[in-house]
Amino acid sequence: MSGHEVAVTVDGRPVVVPEGATVLDACTAAGIDTPTLCFGDTVAARNVCRICVVDVAGSRALVPSCSRPAEPGMEIATDTPRVRHARRMVLELLGSSVDLSLTDHVEEWNARYGADPDRFGPDAATVAQPVKVDNDCFVRDYSRCILCYQCTDACGEQWQHTFAIAIAGRGFDATVSTEHGVGLPDSACVYCGNCIEVCPTDALMFRTEFDLRTMGTWASERQTRTDTICAFCGVGCTLTLHVQHGVGDDDGDRIVKVTSPHSSSVTAGNLCIKGRFGAGHVHP
Numbered sequence: 001m002s003g004h005e006v007a008v009t010v011d012g013r014p015v016v017v018p019e020g021a022t023v024l025d026a027c028t029a030a031g032i033d034t035p036t037l038c039f040g041d042t043v044a045a046r047n048v049c050r051i052c053v054v055d056v057a058g059s060r061a062l063v064p065s066c067s068r069p070a071e072p073g074m075e076i077a078t079d080t081p082r083v084r085h086a087r088r089m090v091l092e093l094l095g096s097s098v099d100l101s102l103t104d105h106v107e108e109w110n111a112r113y114g115a116d117p118d119r120f121g122p123d124a125a126t127v128a129q130p131v132k133v134d135n136d137c138f139v140r141d142y143s144r145c146i147l148c149y150q151c152t153d154a155c156g157e158q159w160q161h162t163f164a165i166a167i168a169g170r171g172f173d174a175t176v177s178t179e180h181g182v183g184l185p186d187s188a189c190v191y192c193g194n195c196i197e198v199c200p201t202d203a204l205m206f207r208t209e210f211d212l213r214t215m216g217t218w219a220s221e222r223q224t225r226t227d228t229i230c231a232f233c234g235v236g237c238t239l240t241l242h243v244q245h246g247v248g249d250d251d252g253d254r255i256v257k258v259t260s261p262h263s264s265s266v267t268a269g270n271l272c273i274k275g276r277f278g279a280g281h282v283h284p
Contacts, residue, residue, distance in 0.1 A: 008074040023065035023076055024052060032078050035087065035109045037094075038148035039066040040198045042262050042269045043158050046149045051090045051109075055080045062086055084113055091115035096124040097172070099144045102202040125172055131210075134183040137191050137277045139210045142175050144203035151176060151195035151204060159270050164188040165195070176203075193276035197259060197269050206257040212247070222246055223256065232274040238264045239275055255279045 004019045010030035017026045022045070027034045038049040047064035056063045057075035062082065077083070091110055095117030100106045109115070132140040147167065156163050164187050168177035178187035196204040205213075212218040223244045230237040240259045247254040258279050262269040 006070050006072050006074075008070050008072070008076060010076045011078055017070050021070050023054060023056070023063060023068045023070050023074070026070045026074075026076060027054065027065055027078055034065060034078065035105065036066060037103070037146060037200055038150065040148075040150045040200070043150050043153045043198055046153070048148050049090060049094070049146060051087055053083060053086050054078050055083055088113040088115045092117045092119065094146060096120040097126050098146055098201070099126075099128070099141075100146075100201060102144065103200065127172055127175070129175075132183075133207075133210070135185055135191070136207055137273075138193060138196055138207055139205050140176075140184075141203050141205065144201045145176060146201055146203075147174060147176070148200060150198040150200065154194045154198045154270070155189075159268075160190070160192055160194055162188055162190050162192070164190070191273040191277060192271060193273070194270045196276075197271075208256045212244075212256065217247065218256075219244060219246070227261070230271075230275045232272075232278060235266065237267045237271055237275050239271070239279075241279065254283060 005016050006019055006021065007014065007016050008026050009015065010026055010032060013030055015026050015030045017029055024034055024036070024039070034052050036052045038047070039045055039052060045067035047067040050064060052065045053062035054065045055077040087109070091106070091113060092115045094100065095106070095110070095115065126143070127145065128143045132142070149167070152165050152167060154160060155165050165176050165178055167174055168181070169175055178184065178189070196206065209218060223242055226241045226243065228239050228241060230239050238260055240261060241255050242257045242259065243253050244256045245253050247256070258271070258276055260267040260269050260271050260275070
C-alpha cells in the first residue's frame with residue numbers, strides 16, 4: 001500500500017481507498033449499496049438528508065458517509081440497529097412531508113428498512129404547494145423538494161455563478177426561491193438547466209416531461225438515450241438525447257429532454273441554454 005492510499009474496514013472487510021476518499025467511497029468499494037438522496041457526484045457534499053449515515057468505531061454520533069473522509073484504520077459498520085433505525089426515521093419523516101413518488105429507489109429503501117411514512121397519519125405537515133410553471137424550459141414543483149442545496153450550489157459558486165436561487169424561509173416555510181420570489185423570467189436565471197441535472201427528486205423537471213406526464217403520455221420504457229456532440233458552438237459538449245418513441249398524434253419519435261454525462265471532461269454534466277433546451281429545432 002502506497003502513502004496515497006488509506007486502509008479501512010467496512011462491515012469487517014478490509015478495503016483500500018485513495019487518500020482523500022470519503023467513507024461513502026469506501027462503502028462503494030466494498031460493494032455496499034448505501035442509500036443517498038442529497039448526495040451528487042458533481043457538487044460538494046452538504047450532508048443534509050442523513051440517509052447515508054454509518055457507524056464508525058469510536059464516534060459518539062452516526063457519521064454522514066458522503067462527506068466524512070476515510071481515515072487509516074477506520075472501522076465502518078453500515079447495517080447496525082442504530083444505522084437502520086436512523087435511516088428508517090429519515091425515510092419516514094421525508095416521505096410524510098415531501099412527495100418522493102418520482103425519486104429513484106425510495107420504495108426499495110422503504111422496504112429494506114421497514115419505513116412507513118403513512119404512520120404519521122393524514123394530518124402530517126407537508127411542504128405541498130402549487131407547481132410553478134412560468135417558462136417554456138422547466139417547471140419547479142417544490143412539493144418534491146428535500147432542500148438538498150444541490151440546485152443552489154450548481155447555480156452558485158460551484159458551477160454557473162449566476163446565483164439566481166437561494167434558500168428562503170425557515171422550517172416548513174423554507175424553500176428554494178429567486179430573489180424576492182419573482183418568476184424565473186424576471187430573475188437572474190440564464191436557463192442553463194444545471195439545477196435540473198443535480199435535482200434528486202424531480203422537483204425540477206423539463207417542461208416537455210412535465211407536459212407529457214400531465215397528459216399521461218410520458219413513457220420511460222419507450223425511451224432511448226443517444227450521446228452526440230452539441231453543434232451550437234465549438235466547445236464540444238457531449239449531449240445525451242433522451243428520445244421517446246411514439247409521441248403525439250403522429251406517434252413519432254421526439255427528443256423529450258437533454259442531459260450530459262457527469263463523467264464528461266468538458267461538461268461534468270453541465271450545459272448552457274442552447275445545449276440543454278435547444279434541441280426542439282430538429283422537430284417540425
